[in-house]
Amino acid sequence: MNSDMSGFLWFIVIGSTILVALDASHLDAGKHKLGGMADTSAAVWTLGTLLLWIVVLPLYLITRPKILAAWKAEQAAPPAVTIPQRRCAVCETLYDTQYDRCPRCAKGE
Numbered sequence: 001m002n003s004d005m006s007g008f009l010w011f012i013v014i015g016s017t018i019l020v021a022l023d024a025s026h027l028d029a030g031k032h033k034l035g036g037m038a039d040t041s042a043a044v045w046t047l048g049t050l051l052l053w054i055v056v057l058p059l060y061l062i063t064r065p066k067i068l069a070a071w072k073a074e075q076a077a078p079p080a081v082t083i084p085q086r087r088c089a090v091c092e093t094l095y096d097t098q099y100d101r102c103p104r105c106a107k108g109e
């Protein structure tokens, strides 16, 4: 009975640790520059959950909405650079393809 119980607890701990690992890395935890606990990386959340499950799992569940919101905001934001660029063959300047010629030396294609 006792060993059944601890087997069950291990199942819960390992199972929720795997879920935290998948969830935190999916949400890019620690990469959103949120400050404080929300900047904890997925690897640290995973290790913490495994080693200090009773403490770290609740902390993760409390922090998760913040990480999720930041992740969602990033998904919604357009990519930083959408304008295709071309490199001048003469002076090697990068310029937008909206220009026919290199704006710097007016020679390259």
Ligand SMILES: [Zn+2]
Pocket (backbone or CB within 6 Å): 088, 089, 090, 091, 092, 093, 102, 103, 104, 105, 106, 107, 108
């Ligand atoms: Zn040029």
